[in-house]
Amino acid sequence: MNERNDKQYERYRRLRKRKTNRPIILILTFSIIMIAIAILGSLLLKGSEEHVILNPTDTQPGLTLDDDISSGIEESGKQQSSTDDTEWNLTLVNKWNPIPDNYEINLVEVPGGEKVDERIYEPLMEMLEAAKKENWDQLPKVVSGYRTQEKQQKFYDEKIAEYKQQGYSENEAVEQAKQWVAVPGYSEHQIGIAVDINGATYDLYFWLQENSYKYGFIFRYPAGKTDVTGTAEEVWHYRYVGVEVATEMYEQGLCLEEYLDRIEK
Numbered sequence: 001m002n003e004r005n006d007k008q009y010e011r012y013r014r015l016r017k018r019k020t021n022r023p024i025i026l027i028l029t030f031s032i033i034m035i036a037i038a039i040l041g042s043l044l045l046k047g048s049e050e051h052v053i054l055n056p057t058d059t060q061p062g063l064t065l066d067d068d069i070s071s072g073i074e075e076s077g078k079q080q081s082s083t084d085d086t087e088w089n090l091t092l093v094n095k096w097n098p099i100p101d102n103y104e105i106n107l108v109e110v111p112g113g114e115k116v117d118e119r120i121y122e123p124l125m126e127m128l129e130a131a132k133k134e135n136w137d138q139l140p141k142v143v144s145g146y147r148t149q150e151k152q153q154k155f156y157d158e159k160i161a162e163y164k165q166q167g168y169s170e171n172e173a174v175e176q177a178k179q180w181v182a183v184p185g186y187s188e189h190q191i192g193i194a195v196d197i198n199g200a201t202y203d204l205y206f207w208l209q210e211n212s213y214k215y216g217f218i219f220r221y222p223a224g225k226t227d228v229t230g231t232a233e234e235v236w237h238y239r240y241v242g243v244e245v246a247t248e249m250y251e252q253g254l255c256l257e258e259y260l261d262r263i264e265k
């Protein structure tokens, strides 16, 4: 009897111990699972944020940027502007503002052989690929990228000669040429962040006008702003300013001169 009682008591104790331990084990297991989920979640989130920052324009064309993505872009924009080459993307070059002295750029070749500032290569290619995917079978071509002073001079002289051939006087020919070709030293092409783009059809330009800002490019010389830009409408000329600025300009209908004027105030 005694032995049996002892055994029963032992069994009872074991059972009780297991019962009292069960909630603790459950809580511990639950906590471990929750911690694991939290760690995994934060890792995944971190991964996607980095992706956005590294590749801010990696969105499908035609889609509007959602809040998350645009805040990621703003962050990357801020990171850029805190470095030494702060405002390179906002450098103003027009008929009243020559290219800055000792302006330094690293050039990289784009398909077709033209060269651009390496900092605009990726967004430019993404924009051209998106244009191709959206509307055309072929990649729109960069027909003019970076130009040296000599090259700009050549274009300028050729344009003047063209007008003179049409019967304009020297002075008239110069005035006409200036409408279309920047005076050497006053062309955005000389800082490597502007491109002239050619597509198979004119539709390309309508697409670019509505979508280029997503890649950081602006329709630099719209018809309605010729007094402000000092340049006649050029549907093929796109200039890089960065996604954040381009989006603001697009949404508010500002040209670069108007935008810079506004942020200086």
Ligand SMILES: [Zn+2]
Residues within 6 Å of the ligand: 144, 189, 194, 195, 196, 234, 236, 237, 238
């Ligand atoms: Zn141009």
